[in-house]
Amino acid sequence: MGLVVPSILRKKTVYGTNPKLGLRDESDPSKGQKRIIVEFSSPNIAKPFHAGHLRSTIIGGFLANLYEAAGWDVLRMNYLGDWGRQFGLLAEAYNMYGSEEKLQKDPIGHLFDIYVAINQISKPEEDEIKEKKEQLKTASEMGRDTTALEKEIEQLGSKSVNEKARQYFKRMEDGDDAALALWKRFRDLSIERYKRTYSRLNIRYDEYSGESQVEMERMERAAQQLAKSGVSETSEGAVIVDLTKNPKTKKLGKALVRKKDGSSLYLTRDIGEAVKRHELYQFDKMIYVVASQQDLHLAQLFKILELMGHQDVAEKCQHINFGMVQGMSTRKGTVKFLDDILRDVGEKMHEVMQKNDTKYQQVENPEQTADTLGITAVMVQDMSGKRVNNYEFSLERMTSFEGDTGPYLQYAHARLCSITRKAGLSAEDLEAADLSLLQESHAINLVRALSSWPDVVQNTLKTQEPVTVLAYLFKMTHMLSSSYDVLKVVGSEPEVKKARMALYEAARQVLNNGMKLLGLSPVERSARGTPDRL
Numbered sequence: 001m002g003l004v005v006p007s008i009l010r011k012k013t014v015y016g017t018n019p020k021l022g023l024r025d026e027s028d029p030s031k032g033q034k035r036i037i038v039e040f041s042s043p044n045i046a047k048p049f050h051a052g053h054l055r056s057t058i059i060g061g062f063l064a065n066l067y068e069a070a071g072w073d074v075l076r077m078n079y080l081g082d083w084g085r086q087f088g089l090l091a092e093a094y095n096m097y098g099s100e101e102k103l104q105k106d107p108i109g110h111l112f113d114i115y116v117a118i119n120q121i122s123k124p125e126e127d128e129i130k131e132k133k134e135q136l137k138t139a140s141e142m143g144r145d146t147t148a149l150e151k152e153i154e155q156l157g158s159k160s161v162n163e164k165a166r167q168y169f170k171r172m173e174d175g176d177d178a179a180l181a182l183w184k185r186f187r188d189l190s191i192e193r194y195k196r197t198y199s200r201l202n203i204r205y206d207e208y209s210g211e212s213q214v215e216m217e218r219m220e221r222a223a224q225q226l227a228k229s230g231v232s233e234t235s236e237g238a239v240i241v242d243l244t245k246n247p248k249t250k251k252l253g254k255a256l257v258r259k260k261d262g263s264s265l266y267l268t269r270d271i272g273e274a275v276k277r278h279e280l281y282q283f284d285k286m287i288y289v290v291a292s293q294q295d296l297h298l299a300q301l302f303k304i305l306e307l308m309g310h311q312d313v314a315e316k317c318q319h320i321n322f323g324m325v326q327g328m329s330t331r332k333g334t335v336k337f338l339d340d341i342l343r344d345v346g347e348k349m350h351e352v353m354q355k356n357d358t359k360y361q362q363v364e365n366p367e368q369t370a371d372t373l374g375i376t377a378v379m380v381q382d383m384s385g386k387r388v389n390n391y392e393f394s395l396e397r398m399t400s401f402e403g404d405t406g407p408y409l410q411y412a413h414a415r416l417c418s419i420t421r422k423a424g425l426s427a428e429d430l431e432a433a434d435l436s437l438l439q440e441s442h443a444i445n446l447v448r449a450l451s452s453w454p455d456v457v458q459n460t461l462k463t464q465e466p467v468t469v470l471a472y473l474f475k476m477t478h479m480l481s482s483s484y485d486v487l488k489v490v491g492s493e494p495e496v497k498k499a500r501m502a503l504y505e506a507a508r509q510v511l512n513n514g515m516k517l518l519g520l521s522p523v524e525r526s527a528r529g530t531p532d533r534l
Helices: 004-014 053-067 085-098 098-107 107-141 147-161 159-175 175-199 215-226 245-254 266-282 292-307 337-351 357-362 368-383 408-424 427-431 441-451 455-465 465-482 494-518
Strands: 036-039 073-080 208-209 233-235 238-242 254-259 285-288 317-320
Touching: 004 073, 004 285, 004 441, 004 494, 036 254, 036 266, 053 285, 053 317, 053 368, 053 455, 073 175, 085 159, 085 175, 098 107, 107 147, 107 159, 107 175, 107 266, 147 159, 147 368, 147 455, 159 175, 175 337, 175 368, 208 266, 215 238, 215 254, 215 266, 233 494, 238 292, 245 292, 245 368, 254 266, 266 285, 266 292, 292 317, 368 465, 368 494, 408 465, 408 494, 427 494, 441 455, 441 465, 441 494, 455 465, 455 494
Parallel strands: 036 073, 036 285, 073 208, 285 317
Antiparallel strands: 233 238, 238 254
């Protein structure tokens, strides 16, 4: 009792952190920190920021915070889907439907809209070509003259939007300045918009990487190394790595490295990128925060890295996977972008807050508070179960102040802030408090819970589960809730008031630290009714 509360009041935001855990050698700090790369979020430019990206963003942001709290040198990386034939299609779409004004105002939304529009042209074209090819196949089997049909297919193909897109992307690959300038503009404007959205989630990146940043030479080198080491083989014109030959890796199947047409796949790109990162950053650990649908791909990547002689890289890599979000949609229909989700939840939260008009009037910036509460609601719902579990996206449940929700957690913090305001005690008063006056079982149990916070942080490094922290915070807030009637501040004897207020301030600090570790922004007023008797 006498040590825990003063320690929390003294250490404040660093209570619970242990920078020594991130040292390469605890006995010799001069050897520096261990370095970790956390790759997370990784949306595709011009495509929807779907539920998988949302989960990756929330979980990855938390893990980056966690390793930072443990003293690691953390590099936050966003590996964008920013390369490929779809950018040729996007360039054609911009020529046909693009608006400079809309691009400046909402680059992500506008690029998505024109991408959808051009696909409405390209799909019927491709369907017609496919149908003609079926006719060609039938005619050929029946021994008919196919000259006219072949010519028609060739003409349809050469005039198609997809062919124009292919040619445009070829210009990009060949380093054409004009083609690359437009692509770079799309990429840069999208990143700027993403940054604004990420900042609302308290997320930042040290590097915006992407598929475009992996040099062709690296991919070629990876393919050559695979062939030279005997890891890859040719099968029906394609290049594969057959992992079924070894009983230990049989379940990993056959990994396709290169298609029959000679084009490289994600695997060679990912091999090249992993090796490049190791050379550039000399990391001690690298985490890929990617949905569980990619379990096989990443298991193949790590095993192939090992087989081709990069065991030092492979053993430092880890896949942090997660399940899917079901039923995620906005009030206007299916989700397109993260902003849609955050806007909807913020509006819903604002409605909930307005139900208590007295408290609502006391909130300095209700719209901003509603936005913060809404973001908390989304993030806490996402972190409430084990990562690998799927969950149902429920606007009603997540925005409730009842139960273990984000708004309830914010309310618990705001309530502690309210007690502080009403008590009117200074930091010096709390430091001088006689904590031996806290004899009640509620006080003793609460102190025990507060003392275990550093252990919870350390244990979370093992579980790598946000719910480890969240479960602790909810347990602590429930203890607080049951303590308020017993450990009253207002109206107590002056010395007892100081002691109880010191305990509540320590609890607020730990709750604040825990919420910030999860990536949340604690509010000081939540517009839910708080009893005045405290």
